[in-house]
Amino acid sequence: MDITSITEEILQRIRPTDKERAFVNDLMNELEKLAGETIEKLGLDVKPHFVGSLAKDTFLTGDHDIDLFLAFPLETPLEELREKGLELGKAIAERLDSHEVAYAEHPYVRATYRGVKVDLVPCYDVESWRDVRTAVDRSILHTRWVNENLKGRNDEVRLLKRFLKGVGAYGSEIYVRGFSGYLAEVLIVEYGPFLNVLRNADLILRKKIIDPGNWLKREYETAMNTIRREAGEDRPLIVIDPIDPRRNVSANLDWEKYGRFYFKAQAFLENPSREFFFPQKPKMGDYLGELRRKGTHLVTLTFYKPDLIDDILLPQLERSARGFEKALTREGFGVLGWDVGYSGGKAFIMLEVDRIERGRIMIKPGPEFFTERAADFYRKNERVWLRGKRLYAEKRVKENIADVIPELLEKNRVALGKGVRERIKVVEVLVDYVPKGMAREAYLLLSRKKGGLKD
Amino acid sequence: MDITSITEEILQRIRPTDKERAFVNDLMNELEKLAGETIEKLGLDVKPHFVGSLAKDTFLTGDHDIDLFLAFPLETPLEELREKGLELGKAIAERLDSHEVAYAEHPYVRATYRGVKVDLVPCYDVESWRDVRTAVDRSILHTRWVNENLKGRNDEVRLLKRFLKGVGAYGSEIYVRGFSGYLAEVLIVEYGPFLNVLRNADLILRKKIIDPGNWLKREYETAMNTIRREAGEDRPLIVIDPIDPRRNVSANLDWEKYGRFYFKAQAFLENPSREFFFPQKPKMGDYLGELRRKGTHLVTLTFYKPDLIDDILLPQLERSARGFEKALTREGFGVLGWDVGYSGGKAFIMLEVDRIERGRIMIKPGPEFFTERAADFYRKNERVWLRGKRLYAEKRVKENIADVIPELLEKNRVALGKGVRERIKVVEVLVDYVPKGMAREAYLLLSRKKGGLKD
Numbered sequence: 001m002d003i004t005s006i007t008e009e010i011l012q013r014i015r016p017t018d019k020e021r022a023f024v025n026d027l028m029n030e031l032e033k034l035a036g037e038t039i040e041k042l043g044l045d046v047k048p049h050f051v052g053s054l055a056k057d058t059f060l061t062g063d064h065d066i067d068l069f070l071a072f073p074l075e076t077p078l079e080e081l082r083e084k085g086l087e088l089g090k091a092i093a094e095r096l097d098s099h100e101v102a103y104a105e106h107p108y109v110r111a112t113y114r115g116v117k118v119d120l121v122p123c124y125d126v127e128s129w130r131d132v133r134t135a136v137d138r139s140i141l142h143t144r145w146v147n148e149n150l151k152g153r154n155d156e157v158r159l160l161k162r163f164l165k166g167v168g169a170y171g172s173e174i175y176v177r178g179f180s181g182y183l184a185e186v187l188i189v190e191y192g193p194f195l196n197v198l199r200n201a202d203l204i205l206r207k208k209i210i211d212p213g214n215w216l217k218r219e220y221e222t223a224m225n226t227i228r229r230e231a232g233e234d235r236p237l238i239v240i241d242p243i244d245p246r247r248n249v250s251a252n253l254d255w256e257k258y259g260r261f262y263f264k265a266q267a268f269l270e271n272p273s274r275e276f277f278f279p280q281k282p283k284m285g286d287y288l289g290e291l292r293r294k295g296t297h298l299v300t301l302t303f304y305k306p307d308l309i310d311d312i313l314l315p316q317l318e319r320s321a322r323g324f325e326k327a328l329t330r331e332g333f334g335v336l337g338w339d340v341g342y343s344g345g346k347a348f349i350m351l352e353v354d355r356i357e358r359g360r361i362m363i364k365p366g367p368e369f370f371t372e373r374a375a376d377f378y379r380k381n382e383r384v385w386l387r388g389k390r391l392y393a394e395k396r397v398k399e400n401i402a403d404v405i406p407e408l409l410e411k412n413r414v415a416l417g418k419g420v421r422e423r424i425k426v427v428e429v430l431v432d433y434v435p436k437g438m439a440r441e442a443y444l445l446l447s448r449k450k451g452g453l454k455d
Numbered sequence: 456m457d458i459t460s461i462t463e464e465i466l467q468r469i470r471p472t473d474k475e476r477a478f479v480n481d482l483m484n485e486l487e488k489l490a491g492e493t494i495e496k497l498g499l500d501v502k503p504h505f506v507g508s509l510a511k512d513t514f515l516t517g518d519h520d521i522d523l524f525l526a527f528p529l530e531t532p533l534e535e536l537r538e539k540g541l542e543l544g545k546a547i548a549e550r551l552d553s554h555e556v557a558y559a560e561h562p563y564v565r566a567t568y569r570g571v572k573v574d575l576v577p578c579y580d581v582e583s584w585r586d587v588r589t590a591v592d593r594s595i596l597h598t599r600w601v602n603e604n605l606k607g608r609n610d611e612v613r614l615l616k617r618f619l620k621g622v623g624a625y626g627s628e629i630y631v632r633g634f635s636g637y638l639a640e641v642l643i644v645e646y647g648p649f650l651n652v653l654r655n656a657d658l659i660l661r662k663k664i665i666d667p668g669n670w671l672k673r674e675y676e677t678a679m680n681t682i683r684r685e686a687g688e689d690r691p692l693i694v695i696d697p698i699d700p701r702r703n704v705s706a707n708l709d710w711e712k713y714g715r716f717y718f719k720a721q722a723f724l725e726n727p728s729r730e731f732f733f734p735q736k737p738k739m740g741d742y743l744g745e746l747r748r749k750g751t752h753l754v755t756l757t758f759y760k761p762d763l764i765d766d767i768l769l770p771q772l773e774r775s776a777r778g779f780e781k782a783l784t785r786e787g788f789g790v791l792g793w794d795v796g797y798s799g800g801k802a803f804i805m806l807e808v809d810r811i812e813r814g815r816i817m818i819k820p821g822p823e824f825f826t827e828r829a830a831d832f833y834r835k836n837e838r839v840w841l842r843g844k845r846l847y848a849e850k851r852v853k854e855n856i857a858d859v860i861p862e863l864l865e866k867n868r869v870a871l872g873k874g875v876r877e878r879i880k881v882v883e884v885l886v887d888y889v890p891k892g893m894a895r896e897a898y899l900l901l902s903r904k905k906g907g908l909k910d
Contacts, residue, residue, distance in 0.1 A: 255843050259841040295854075296816055336816065355810070355814060358809060359750050369710075370661075378908065386714040388710050
């Protein structure tokens, strides 16, 4: 199948239908009216703005959450904005189907109306980056910029977003670190259409700096500061936000996710198929069979899941997994891979290791011989020797990983995520066996189907 | 037993007897006469000089090799010195019992006479460091400096030398890297008597720079260059040679050997005994029992011993052992210790490892994803994934160390000493077993009796 037939077919699947579009437009009109009435009733000086992919007409079919921003004048004190903003949100939401208060930098209202999620977010009515006071203030400017610059390439954004989702590189959440929707839009504006962005995956990485707002001409010092800061953080890309020279649009994109895009873009261009956009779920297999075939072992730590949202929990589980990787490597176990998640009220950290029994004796590095601690080390250990400046000794250690892990935890030798630290005190260590609810994850980890570049 | 009784008793054992001294003096007088006659007969302008511990009267009983240096005028061209020096040495040696030609920076004659080894070494008759042209030229100046500065503390040098021998820190050979005799003499001159040097083991290390010749006043720039150079090499001590500001007397002393001296000095002062000077040979034990007790494994590589002197062979075997340590660690085997040596025509490298079987699967780090080699890596490997910028893949590997070692050698993955590289191509890998001639070494390695700080 040729590449255009494929993208055309994909577009049929992801482009909102006329009916859907009419429904959404209806909804937005209704909400705008409702908001206007409520603002008037409360005697406020607030402008309602639709932002996000609906307002930019870059949403994928079925994915139509509404973001209604309530813009207060710049003179409003922050306290007042928080208070009145929430009050206004609640007043609007009371006329919708249901709602609750959610918390980001400041509180906002999450409502549902006719089956659609509606976020009612107070913000400042900014005209320029110099006015930006809270994290959400840029959204109105983003929406305006995209609408002014996209020039009808909305479907190209849809293709790119769907491609990024398909290859597992979409989502700017902290535990994903992929491409954001806005980044996809900027890339289409700069390098579109869709296929061109794919073709330029290597060029984009090499250029490194994308400056659609021409800030390097208009605000040289500010833009250079952004570049220096972000280069210092070793980001794969530095996309200076066209509406704010202080911000890197791709600050949350990591090398791994760019790498996935990079490889998959090449693979798609060489051998196009629908699979890139809508991959089949990996066929399930038997994790015990994988273990037998590979001769490796699976160590699973389970403990009660802390009551945290994914945005917080998953990065902390990942941090803890890396902590175990480091600690176990130091202890003589080779860690081949890991995964984290939760299932049925239990959080888990899975580690693929090369052995579960190690030798009884390990070498313990001591202090340098001329330090104060050296005399102590010399006295306390039986077999002591020098290598270079440092003292070494033999130490007897626990052999089985199921004994080593609790010991490491007890002695505080594992760097753990904050939210995990308490719960993991009551840990269960499962070796070469997982509960049914985790069997799928175990298989995906061992077979490298999760996170692998080849399917 | 108190410390003075011990040192007194040791002195009785190591101080040359009057009879020995008379014999040696006789010998030296005879040699001097013989040399004088030969020089006259050959019509040469050469002065014979005795150097070394005999000439300085710091030799231990029984240890009386004679160094007779034949000093040519400074104007002599180097070629002529080599030629005439060898001729003169041979002419003298012909009147002794036996001799052969040995090679250092230039050739010299090793003779024996009445059971004593006599080295006949040509050199320049230097008066100052500015005249020094060959490595041996300083010896005459060293001998003179010690004789002028030791002030009767000859027995203190003997004690220090014997102590250093006893604790395994004596010898400036490249494969020992311990204290030289001259360094011991300088330390006694600066910090003597013997017990004081021991008491100052920590102070000496902290001062770091010893300058008995006052070169920092007399030749500031030259001395500072020496200090800078040697500090750059991270030497434990910088002892500016009292007869040459360009030289660090302790350039060949490494941290480990200073550390042995440091610990043993403290231990002796706290708990004096004769053992420090004349340690008992470690009691032999059963290496197989050690292996069982420790749960570790012994891998011994044997191959035909290259025909090299110890000075060359041993450092190269050590280099190779370190090469194996690195390579095996990279391959997932934990190396706890190693030793090298030879026995019965076979050289050996022994490695104590934590296991002899590893897993079938290892993680192979690949190139960064945006490099040219990345596409190749991606194509060639089955399971590929990203971590940060880098590609990784699983690889199937040999499991037994007896298969891994030949493979590492074949693929040139071990840094080997030059003189060893060819011979090791025909290697035998012995696991948990050594030939009888190596059983002692195996036990000493596994029990940490060799090189250990505690006995």
